[in-house]
Amino acid sequence: MRALVIGAAGFVGNYLVRHLLEQGDEVFAGTLKEPVALLSDTTLSVDITDSASVAELMHRARPDVVYHLAGISFVPEAESDFDKTLRVNVAGTANVLRQAHLFSKSTSVLFVSSAEVYGHISPTDLPIRETTPTRPANNYSLSKRMAELVAERYVSQGALRCTVVRPFNHIGPGQDSRFVASNFAMQLARIAHGKAPPTLKVGNLEARRDFSDVRDIVRAYRFLAQQGSGVFNLGSGVPRSIQSLLDTLIKVSGLAVKVEQDPARMRGPEVPELYASYEKAHAAAGWKPVITIEQSLADIYGYWHERVRAEVAA
């Protein structure tokens, strides 16, 4: 299988590339800037906002499957720059879909949308199924839903094979420190190495979200890309408060810390609770998550502990 991963240098992209190589796929990476370490010979540069650049990428990679992961993924970043979010997440995705369609009728695309598209759901909608109505409530979720609609049009016209995945929160070692688990682990590691005072800054600890491990999520991407159609939720099916995430990380670190709410980390009105039914992905591909939250958080803390140690030693 020839696979093209667009957005391969990102957090999830790196894990996906590794997984595809382990499964024996021939893998090409499309990235905006950074090369992908595992793919020194097959990293190609692409700017998804430039249609010609995406066309050239398709012709050089000649993929059977395109995994489209590129985009703005941090909710507050999308909130602060809607223009850029529209350009990258919507127009960029439209370019990828169009160029895949023009390249070959047999090429299929897996588009990574987001659980955020469900937006302000009511508690009676839980757990969220793919049939739950979407009500995007911020710039990020709007952009993801708009991009889904572009994909839906290609699919309904029989012009492209496309699978849409809606992952809930996924975490793991190497994630950008703007995201909650990575951020708390980084702060704790800095405290452990004496690089910061023992006070941890936090935002809304009451939100309840569905966390799974990135290593489980990328397995699902490969299974589901082979389906060639459909919309799939990916999550653990278990709601967890941000407070419980914090408590587990503090326990893993073995530190005594003070916790302080930072107004800058608080967002506008947030959905209090979100969690998935992943029954559809299970039925289609036999997929279920296997890595425990305790394991994910221990690995994330271990990653940051080592990274800060190396910085201190340098």
Ligand code: GDD
């Ligand atoms: N980032 C961050 N930092 N979030 C915090 C903090 C903090 O200090 N304190 C509390 N939170 C809360 C946020 O308010 C939010 O409710 C939750 O932790 C998770 O925030 P993020 O890790 O930033 O992720 P997200 O939920 O906004 O979005 C993630 O999940 C989506 C799928 O549900 C991202 O991975 C998106 O790309 C993804 O689509």
